[in-house]
Amino acid sequence: QKEVEQNSGPLSVPEGAIASLNCTYSDRGSQSFFWYRQYSGKSPELIMFIYSNGDKEDGRFTAQLNKASQYVSLLIRDSQPSDSATYLCAVIGGDDYKLSFGAGTTVTVRA
């Protein structure tokens, strides 16, 4: 049984600040790691994916992966009110294509 744990929210940050989201996973054989953003009542939207240890940057978003620690994080720099959403960490295990999701962390960016 794969488990994906996210830091409990909600997380409230002021506009312009950095929002830091954390995620740990139990399946050491996991290969692919994703961050999705989900606005209330909408479907998840892919923000980042990362496969290799280290950092991956895309605009204001940076994903960090540490397979040895079974840890993946997402940093949102210069947070904007439009970033207010629930962020889902998802992991694909080593033996199938199934995504295992964390419970999500709700982020609120205060103007």
Add this chain to the structure above:
Amino acid sequence: GAVVSQHPSRVICKSGTSVKIECRSLDFQATTMFWYRQFPKQSLMLMATSNEGSKATYEQGVEKDKFLINHASLTLSTLTVTSAHPEDSSFYICSAETGSGNTIYFGEGSWLTVV
């Protein structure tokens, strides 16, 4: 990026009837698609894995005779909720795996309300 389309986005049906939701990969072939259900303020729950040309694989606790999945082509999977009941009212979301880099994209989701 890859696009996955779902239809209908919203549907209301009477209790006891069946409703079909379509999931299409618009610009890539998807040998594997997934169906999720999400209740308000809860995380996504995987219902089943849809494999093109073969039977779907259902997660524990999901009734395969109630939630019929057909993946007849590499770009289309359908979920039919049979004999729907009000407790089936939920947000149903499909996703498709692109096959390149194992990236998975979601459809827009379908809100089902059973009255």
